[in-house]
Amino acid sequence: SGPVQSQMQFPSGYGSNLPNYGAPSGHYSQVPNKAAASHLDNQYRASYYPGYYSAPAQNVMTSVGSSVLNAQESQQLYNNTPPHSGGSSDRPVQGAISSASYLHMSAQQSYSTFDNHYSTSVSSSVASQGFPFNSDHYAMPVVSGAMYPNVSYPPVAAGGVYGQTFTSQSLPAVGQFKETNAFSSQSTSVPHSLQQHIPVGYNTTLSTVSSAQSVQDNLSRNLTGSVAKVNNQINTGGIDSSQPVHSVSQNVPFTKPGAVTSASSAVVSSVRSPAPSLSSKPPSSPSVTQSPERALQEGMQYGGYVNNQASSAPAPLSSSSDDEEEDEEDEEAALDSSSTTSSASPVLNNYDALEGGGYPETRSVTSSPVPTPSVLQTSKASKPFGYGYPALQPGYQNATPPTPVQPSNPGHHPGFQHYPQACVNQLSSSLGGLSLQHSQQPESLRPVNLTHDRNILPVSSVPAPVPNLNSDLRKLNCSPDSFRCTLTNIPQTQALLNKAKLPLGLLLHPFRDLTQLPVITSSTIVRCRSCRTYINPFVSFIDQRRWKCNLCYRVNDVPEEFMYNPLTRSYGEPHKRPEVQNSTVEFIASSDYMLRPPQPAVYLFVLDVSHNAVEAGYLTIVCQSLLENLDKLPGDSRTRIGFITFDSTVQFYNLQEGLSQPQMLIVSDIDDIFLPTPDSLLVNLHESKELIKDLLNALPNMFTNTRETHSALGPALQAAFKLMSPTGGRISVFQTQLPSLGAGLLHSREDPNQRSSTKVVQHLGPATDFYKKLALDCSGQQTAVDLFLLSSQYSDLASLACMSKYSAGCIYYYPSFHRSHNPTQAEKLQKDLKRYLTRKIGFEAVMRIRCTKGLSIHTFHGNFFVRSTDLLSLANVNPDAGFAVQMSIEESLTDTSLVCFQTALLYTSSKGERRIRVHTLCLPVVSSLSDVYAGADVQAVVCLLANMAVDRSVSSSLADARDALVNAVVDSLTAYMSTASNLQQSMLIAPNSLKLFPLYILALLKQKAFRTGTSTRLDDRVYAMCQMKSQPLVHLMKMIHPNLYRIDKLTDESTIHVNDRVVPQPPLQKLSAEKLTREGAFLMDCGSIFYLWIGKNCDNNFIKDVLGYPNYASVPQKMTQLPEVDAPSSERTRSFISWLRDSRPLSPVLQVIKDENPAKTDFFQHLIEDRTEAAFSYYEFLLNIQQQICK
Incomplete structure (x- = not known):
């Protein structure tokens, strides 16, 4: 059959010249300066009618992004103590290890400029634009270049190719910060020569807490753990493609696998570079009580936004020409069309800016102050307009416009009038009941005697607590199924949070399936000029021309286009726009949110075909499921698919259109893996569908007589990475045993005699960093790896799981899998595959969480890669993935009655659309400890503690994690009982909101992840821990209880x-x-x-x-x-x-x-209330808790 190729050079992955894939029309369309009014009516039709609507392009510009390869690989888990950071001190720093934590730092970014659409005024009138002129109160000047929505425009050819090379031209700037030692309570200044803003890399623990210890530190003996020194090294995983590869591969007949010839390829190089040491931000002292007017003025003057300063993003793990990957995700570096600025306004254009880092003036206290309006006061009669989540109710189109309220303070120009809408500083009159101590005690604070009342379980599922907001805000708030906080009443200060002994954090399910979702197509996505918050129902309109951000309190201009509401076909009612009526919305992003054409949907299946795999019989189920769902794979006409099989060798399949049957190409040199025919291994699904079906029908029988018992998983993954690097996509790996050949080979670490140990459980962490490095390389190329482990014996899931954990993939585990001997697992695989193959998917995604000034994020949990201080890189995002976030209170919230959280998820849909899904949550601020307990969400608290305990188990020990969970109950109930009056010491009392807390913690201790004394396979335990870290709350609670x-x-x-x-x-x-x-x-x-x-x-x-x-x-x-x-x-x-x-x-x-x-x-x-040989019954557990409280 002759050699397949000679003198072939495989793609290097990063920075290589790649083919150009056509993007759907409409992504690169020219937007006219003016549009007729009739066109405006189509702006929101996507909210109600299915179908594709083009997203008009704005100024498309290829940017030169900064790229800093130094990244900190975390060895910290969830302590809030910053790692050692320069200076002469040589004291050890305490910490722990986490797969999803990082340190908050800030860094200078590189910038690119975009023309601004609202910089010049013209003489044309509003009427000439076709808008109904119906306002006598406001002058409405029109600016040139205003972007009006339209439905379709002449398409422009997409520019740029995948893998386009960029050049790094900027470095981190010099800044100033201090090192804080939480154990000695000393604060040491870092010498000026060592002060830098350092980009944050892989999964380090963000340390932004105040000098008062955070809740994790205050839960003494809890999830803080001792810290190991970090090696500050990362793998760049670059592939050297500078030399041509001379290789020969045999074209083996499709029906006769086995004939092999040796082949060689360039060796994947692994480069380590030390990352600079990090230090924490100096602690913030509680702010002095001041008038709301002054607080508002200061907030607007500096435009401050805590913990969202732009940070220099680390370069992808590749060669020096990797800036393309950094720029590719420029989520919110996009042109800011929400405010009027000079046409040369600098806009961040790297990863941080992508999802919208701050503007340069927001990081300087010497910037010019913005005009300071007076504090607004809304009459009790005025109410915000809006409805419940998430549907757009027809009724609000006919709502009567609110009556303008006269200003109570002379802070505004006489020409402006206050615009009535509920906001942070306007709601004090309508938020009655926040101070619960002065009113009738709510049901959530009713004391419950746990040792006496045995029937505490409700008759139906436990609902999420409803925040103590007025009815209008309650209707507008985000659904708890998408966005949930452990405390629905936010403490005013970190000290108050510490007293409550409860963790503050968020539980997110950002991409979940929704039956109704407002989809907004507009050339203008309105965002805060300072903190980049998306406009939402909780902002306030000062007047028709200005709105105030509910996170940083900056006053922004209302764009001209936003004045028109296409649903009501009225002008001058920006408060009625769908963006301001729904806390969950999805924007169709313009080309400003892209740095390359949207990637096609690409799926690669990597299948174990060793003797063990054939005996298990999984191939038949996988191939049959693929045949049944091939037409249901998410994608469009560009969808591509490929297959790799492996045993002791790696087999590729040529499925190029025109062949009469698939060709198998075998590479036996697994130590130097290469791609035999790079251009024909990933093929268009629609063009080669018949060949794909032939392969799927033949695969289950092709290896029936194999005697190969070895598994070369590592080389197969290396080949998959090379094949997917040009475009990105999803790799689905099916593995049935311990990898035994080539790179990434593993040895059994499990001692079956120690499965029932009540002492030390070892080997919860990976045995090698090969799979983590590979995952980081994949993440850099927008590729996620999903693992299906179908094993009848130990397979070291602790090591294999890293390939999914760090690439934003997911893990499926089927212990003792056998198609005929274990029909339950076979049926489960079949059902899981149906969901897996047909569910929606988002590619090349990034996610950022923003919060009100004064709050900060310090730890993330889930499967992702931390790209910068608060930006998560998600090569793939799926609707079944959940995330958790730990938070702290950096500054006193005394001057505000509400806080808000907002998450923005930018992704490419399977149809090639760039979309941004935004969720906004609003919660009240309280000043008393009883109010904090009244708003506790016990299920969210337990799920967050479960995430923290998993990290503690890996970084310290399982025993420490178990003790910390018990102490969390002891400390919180002790704190509550110390504040309650007339309680007898012989009783164990909990507030009604926390009455299930001990029961849930006991259930958690009896889960496979944390139980001791019961025979538990190591892979089973590790999988349970992986589920704790990646499941949404609603599914995780079913698993726990x-x-x-x-x-x-x-x-x-x-x-x-x-x-x-x-x-x-x-x-x-x-x-x-x-x-x-x-x-x-x-x-x-x-x-x-x-x-x-x-x-x-x-x-x-x-x-x-x-x-x-x-x-x-x-x-x-x-x-x-x-x-x-x-x-x-x-x-x-x-x-x-x-x-x-x-x-x-x-x-x-x-x-x-x-x-x-x-x-x-x-x-x-699962009957967790009963006693076992190694664990308490529920009643015994309560007595143990009571005994510890009374010590």
Whole structure:
């Protein structure tokens, strides 16, 4: 068959010349200076009608971004103590290790300039633009170059190619900061020569807390841990492609795998460079109480925005020509079209600016102050206009405009009038009830005697607490399913937070599936000029021409286009725009938010075909699922797909259009892996669909007789990285055993005799950094790696998980997988694949979280790469991924009654659109400890502590993490009981809001991730920890504390109606064997699996009608499906189980449990209120807590 190629040079990945893929029309269209009014009506049609609407381009400009390769690889976890940072001190610094934490620093950025659309005025009138002129109160000057929305424009050819090389031309600037030692309470100035703003790299712990220790430090003995020295080294993972590669690969007949010839390639180089040491920001002293007027003036004068200063982003892990990747994600460096500035206004254009770093003037206290309007006072009668999340209700189009309120202070120019809308400084009159101590005690503060009241579990699922806001703000607030805070009443100071002994943090589910989502197509995305916050329902309009940011309090101009509301077809009502009526919106971004054409959807499947994999039988399920869902893969006409298989060699598949059958190309030199035919291994899905189907039909039988027992996973991943580097995309890896050949080979580290240890659990961290380095390289090229581990033996998931953890991928684990011997796992894989292959996906994404001035973020949890101080790089984002954030209070919030949080997720859709999804959450500020407890969200607190405990387990020990979880309960209840009056020391009292706290913590301690004394496989434990770090709250809580229902007595009395279906609603049962009866049948919902336990004496009518068998003895051991029987009890049971399944993305499998079933052990281990040999019962746990409190 002859050699496939000779003198071939494979793509180097970073900075190589790459093919140009066409972008959909509309992404690079010219925007006219003027548009007729009729065109404006189309601006928001995407909110109601499906279909593609072009996003008009603004000033497209290729930028020269700064690139600093130095990055700090974290060895800190969730302590708030900054690492040692220069100076002469040689004292050790305490810390811990985290896969998702970082240190907050700031750094100088490089800038590019864009023409501003609102810089010059013209003589034309508003009427000439076709707008209805209906205001007698405001002069409405028109500016030239205003961008008006339109539906379609003549497309312009997309410019630029993937992998375009940029040059680094700027370095971090010199700044000033101090080193703080939290243990000695000393603050040491760093010598000027050592002062720098340092870019933050891979997963370091952000340290921005005040001199008062944060809540994690104050939970003594809690999740703070001792810190190890960091090596400050990162892998650049560059690939040297400077020399041509001479290689020969055999073109093997498709049906005869096995013939191989040696091949060689350039060796992947690994370059380490030390990162500069870091130090924390100097602590902020609590602000002195001052008048709201003065506070407002100072906030606007400096335009300050805590913890969102621009930071120099580290370059991707590659060669020196990697600035392209840095610039590619320029999310919000885009032209700021929300305010009038000079046409040469500098705009950040690197990663930080992408999602919108601050402007240069916002980082200098010497910048010119902006005009300072007087403090606004809204009458009690005026109310904000808006509706509930997330639909756009038709009624508000006919709402009566509010009456302007006269100013109470002479701070404004006489020509301006106050514009009524609820905002941070306008709501004091309508926020009654925030100070709970002066009113009737709320239900959330009702004392509960935990040792006396045994029935604390509610009959239905625990709802998220409702923030104590007025009804109008409540309707506008973000859904807790997307954005949730551990405390719905934010303490005024860090000292008050420390007294409460509760963590402050956010739980995010930013990309979740939504049934209704306002989608906004506009050439103007209105944002704050200072902190880059997107306009939202919680800003305030001073008048028709100015709005005040609810995060940094800067006053901004209202763009001309924003004055027109296409939904009401009216002019002069900016407060009625959809952006200001919905806390969750999605913008169609213009080309200003792109630095290359949107990438196509690219999918690469890397499949283990060793003897172990063939025996397990997973290939048949995977190939069949792909065949069934091939047409449902998210994408457009540019979608590309490829396949790699591996055992002791690596096999590629040529699927180029025109071939009669797929060609297998085998590379046996795994120590020097290369791509035999780079141009034909990733093919267009639509053009080569028949060849792809032929391959999927043949793959399960191609390796039936293989005797290869080795696994060259590392070389296969290296090849996959090279293949995906030019475009980015998603790599799906299927692995069935421990990698045993080539790069990344692993050895068994598990001692089966130590699985039940009550002391030390070892090897929770990776054995090698190969997979982490590879993941960081993939992240730099916008490629995520998803891992499917189908293993019957130890596979060192602690090491393999790094490939997904640091590339923003996801992990699926199927222990003891076998297609025929374990049908439950086989069914689970099939259902998971259906969801995985068809769910929506976002490519080349970045996410930033902003918060009100005075608050700061110091630790992230989840699967991602930290690109800069508060910017997360997500090569892929999926709707099933969750994130957690720890926060602290840097400055006193005495001068504000509300705080807001906003997350912005910029991504490329599978259709090639650049989109920005924005969520905004508003919460009240309180000054009393009782109010803090009243607003505690116990489920959010537990989920955040679970994330923190995982990091503590890896950085310190499992025993330390367990102790810290127990101490979290002890400390918080001790603090509460010390503030409550008339409490007897013999009682264990908790506020009603925290009555489930001890129960949930006990459930957490009995999870596979943290339990001891029970035989737990190391891979099972590590997978549980991975789930804790990446699951959204709603799914994580099912995993921690399952729901138990009795279903043999379902009736039509307590039901709900869902569409045309009647769904029974049985009450929740305690997770205790005392609730089980031999005469009953019980369903346990564990999130990813349903257990249906049947008692030995269960009614035969139920068994016959629901299970389809005449009696208990005839029910099979491995039953996973309920038959459709025409009986009321069968219909009720199936309706209830279907309703539970419909509430989550992954469809859980059902497993019927009998007394002699081996799975009975798993079922009873979830009964967390019962005692086991190595763990307390719930009542014993309460007594232990009470004993520690009384010490």
